Amino acid sequence: MKSMFSQPQPQAGGTANGLVAGAAMRITTPNPLLPVSGGLGPTAPVKGKRGEIGVRVLYLKQGTTGLAFVGIDALGFPAVLGDRIRAKVTRIPGDNILIGATHTHSAPDYYAFPDGKGGYSGDLKWLDKVCALAADAINEAIDKAKPATLKVHHEDAQGRIAYNYYAPDLYDRRMAVMQAIGKDGKAIGTLVNYAIHPEVLGNSVGLLSADCISPMYDAIEAAAGGVAVFMNSAQGGMVTADNRLLDKPKDPVRGYWEDARTWEECLRIGKLMASEALRIIAKAKVQDAPKLFIKTENVVFPVDSALLWAVVQASPLKYPTLPGKKIATRVSVINVGDAQLVTAPGEALPNIGMYIKRKMKGKTNMVLGLTQDAFGYILTSVDFGSFRRYDYVSETSLGENTGEILIAAWRRLIDGAPTPMK
Numbered sequence: 001m002k003s004m005f006s007q008p009q010p011q012a013g014g015t016a017n018g019l020v021a022g023a024a025m026r027i028t029t030p031n032p033l034l035p036v037s038g039g040l041g042p043t044a045p046v047k048g049k050r051g052e053i054g055v056r057v058l059y060l061k062q063g064t065t066g067l068a069f070v071g072i073d074a075l076g077f078p079a080v081l082g083d084r085i086r087a088k089v090t091r092i093p094g095d096n097i098l099i100g101a102t103h104t105h106s107a108p109d110y111y112a113f114p115d116g117k118g119g120y121s122g123d124l125k126w127l128d129k130v131c132a133l134a135a136d137a138i139n140e141a142i143d144k145a146k147p148a149t150l151k152v153h154h155e156d157a158q159g160r161i162a163y164n165y166y167a168p169d170l171y172d173r174r175m176a177v178m179q180a181i182g183k184d185g186k187a188i189g190t191l192v193n194y195a196i197h198p199e200v201l202g203n204s205v206g207l208l209s210a211d212c213i214s215p216m217y218d219a220i221e222a223a224a225g226g227v228a229v230f231m232n233s234a235q236g237g238m239v240t241a242d243n244r245l246l247d248k249p250k251d252p253v254r255g256y257w258e259d260a261r262t263w264e265e266c267l268r269i270g271k272l273m274a275s276e277a278l279r280i281i282a283k284a285k286v287q288d289a290p291k292l293f294i295k296t297e298n299v300v301f302p303v304d305s306a307l308l309w310a311v312v313q314a315s316p317l318k319y320p321t322l323p324g325k326k327i328a329t330r331v332s333v334i335n336v337g338d339a340q341l342v343t344a345p346g347e348a349l350p351n352i353g354m355y356i357k358r359k360m361k362g363k364t365n366m367v368l369g370l371t372q373d374a375f376g377y378i379l380t381s382v383d384f385g386s387f388r389r390y391d392y393v394s395e396t397s398l399g400e401n402t403g404e405i406l407i408a409a410w411r412r413l414i415d416g417a418p419t420p421m422k
Contacts, residue, residue: 021061022059028130033208034208037122038203040113050209054210058191062291066292067294068097069191076101098368099134101232105198110122112124122316149181154365157194160272165239165256170350170351172233172354189229190224201266212269215270218274220277223274233369234344234349234354234367236379291421293417295332299406300326301375347393361417377394378403378406384397385400
């Protein structure tokens with residue numbers, strides 16, 4: 001199905017068969033600081049910040065195919081904003097600009113949530129600035145592209161990084177890492193794909209931050225050089241940072257603990273994520289001329305949730321809709337060397353991510369969560385409304401059939417894609 005969002009455009013130059021890569025970043029921390037959003041509901045005031053929030057880009061090009069992986073420190077980044085960025089980047093097709101949110105709960109509102117009183121949260125001028133800075137970063141990464149090799153690998157991440165708040169042991173431990181390396185042997189960019197809610201701080205402690213992802217960036221860049229990018233995975237319902245105080249049980253029968261909501265805990269988890277990412281990528285074999293491939297389909301989802309439909313209708317961002325209370329969004333399959341990736345336009349539950357990874361064709365398989373759009377939780381019908389614990393994730397899902405529609409789209413895209421290879 002041909003994308004209605006973008007048309008093929010001239011791509012940035014590079015070598016005929018070899019890989020070129022570039023990376024760039026921009027700081028987007030608002031000055032003065034803005035209130036932060038942890039989800040639907042009012043934003044929370046802040047009294048300071050820890051680290052910076054920003055936009056980070058890894059650009060890859062092989063032959064005539066260019067891809068930009070864009071990580072934004074945000075709870076979610078709607079496609080209506082992503083298209084503002086794409087309009088400012090003319091050298092690669094819009095569908096090839098893969099924009100994902102890290103899902104920090106300590107950044108300003110990017111959705112412009114309606115407040116139920118005729119107003120909304122979110123600062124529209126700042127959102128325009130973020131889009132302009134993101135486009136600048138992508139264009140800089142394209143301008144800086146140079147001959148490179150690629151390394152991709154995945155393993156279970158070790159140590160206390162994440163867990164499932166609803167069922168502690170039910171989460172995907174795999175961390176996938178992709179690194180572009182210049183001919184000088186130095187890293188150009190390192191992309192980390194892992195399922196986690198970066199909400200050690202959350203929006204209740206009064207700090208603006210990329211949360212535990214910020215120290216991960218710093219540690220990777222200090223050790224490897226280049227730009228670190230984080231793309232979340234299937235972390236819905238509820239794969240979160242493991243900041244449990246295990247000596248302080250809150251409800252030992254049900255398995256709940258008090259949490260450490262401190263910057264020190266962000267540092268511990270972020271630095272551990274970085275050390276694990278570097279350990280994992282050190283085991284990867286170098287790919288000299290990895291082939292790139294992308295195919296995108298526009299997928300239509302009914303919006304059964306009255307809550308989310310109210311957001312779509314009342315937000316000043318003017319989310320595009322289709323007749324019959326439906327929305328359309330991008331879903332992509334991407335091959336990078338021997339790795340295969342799919343995008344999820346929201347927070348897929350971990351069982352959905354585990355399932356589709358089994359059906360993918362790569363030596364390393366990744367789910368890029370909250371990428372190309374950010375429409376709440378993604379559940380299958382058998383999970384939707386099935387447990388009391390799933391009441392919130394069901395309420396903030398587009399609807400009961402969202403998971404099945406997405407899985408069917410993934411299967412079509414995977415079946416139509418070539419087998420990933422060097």
